[in-house]
Amino acid sequence: MTRPVFADPKTGFVFKRLFGSEEHKDLILALLNGLLELDRAHRIVSVELLAPEQRPAVTELKYSIVDVKCRDARGVTYVVEMQVLNVEGFEKRVVYNVAKAYVGQLGRGQLYPELNDVIGITICDFELWPRSEGLHVPMLSRWRMQEQHDGERGLGQLQFVFLELPKYDVSRPPQTVVERWAYFFREAESLTMVPEVLAQPPYVDALEAARTAGFSEEEWDAYIRAGMAIQDERGALSLARMEGRKEGREDGLRQGIEAVCQVLGIELTDARRQEMATLDAAGLAALIARIQARKDWQA
Known part of the structure; x- marks a missing residue:
């Protein structure tokens, strides 16, 4: 298999290689400062990488999520996550991880009083708050508690930052630090050379760390396996959702048949219920049409 020039930084293996290793600690610093939009006077200058914790056994999250934890000199902990797939309960799991830290x-x-703040930074390869639903949450959003009457912010011990990659405006080159990071995560695996917009640190350093020519055979195999595992999870989730929609439609049709029978005074015997149970959505739709036309199950 021909290697691409750069590996996909959204996969767990590469994400941890770039942002969870002592060798490239400058990259996690740059990512934190960029996504937190910190000015020079408040920039994080050093962090300590923390050992990963044992994650609860949730099968659909086995490969599609990866996190890196670190702590700065003030004691603030950062939980930096890359989430590839949108799964049920995702927001709750993010809150749980930050609260647990x-x-x-x-x-x-x-x-x-010895407790320090925890900030969760989540990079999503999907729209967590879709634009199609009339919401206006920007690509980079920051969340913390506030008083509901006058909007006064407080209780900032837990804070959340989300970068939704699909909201990046592909119609123009990236212009800000946040846009450059979004461009990097979205486009790195399709690049064949370092583009001008990423030709300066820290982005060029991240690209060089993701250059597949520097991977050993074992690292390359691990990268390929991680990508295949994510595709398997994506397929499994898609199938589950399709089956859920199918089951929901069939349940709705069965309820429709029951309603029609009640109106027409038709008794739903055990035999008739067993017949309904053997039919798929198309069969149920045909049955309800026959009942309405008085060509089946006469009262």
Whole structure:
């Protein structure tokens, strides 16, 4: 198999290679400062990478999500996640991970004032808040608690940042730091050379770290397996959703038959219910049409 010039940074293997290794610690610093939109006076200058925690056994999240945890000199913890697939309960899981990192700081005998803030940064390869639903959440959104009457912000111990990659405007070159990061994550695997818009640090450094020519055979095999696993998960989720829609339509048709029978005074015997159970959506639709036309199941 011919290797692309650059590996996809959205896969777990490459994401951790770039943003979860001591060798490339400058990249996680640049990503944090960029997505948090910190000015020079407030920039994070150093972080300590934290050991990954054991994730709860949720099969549909086995490969499609990867995270990197780090802590800065002030004690603030950052949970940086790459999420490829949109699965049920995704937002709740993000909140759970950040809250878990927050309470996990408190050991036996420690006091609440010793707790430091936790910021969750999630990069989504899908629209978490779709534009088609009339929402106006920007590509980069930042969330924290606020008082509901006058909008006063507070309780900032838990904060959330989301970068929704599909919302990147592909009609023009990236202009801001955030847009360059979005462009990097979206387009890296399709690039054949370093584009001018990513020709300066930290983006060029991220591309060089993702250059597949530097992968050993074992690393390349791990990258390929990670990509295949994500495709398998994507297919499994798609199939489950299709089957769910099919089952929902069939349930609706069965309820429709019951309603028609009730109006027409037709008794739903066990035999008739068993017949309904053997029919797919097309068969159920045909049956309800026959009942309405009084060509089947006469009252």
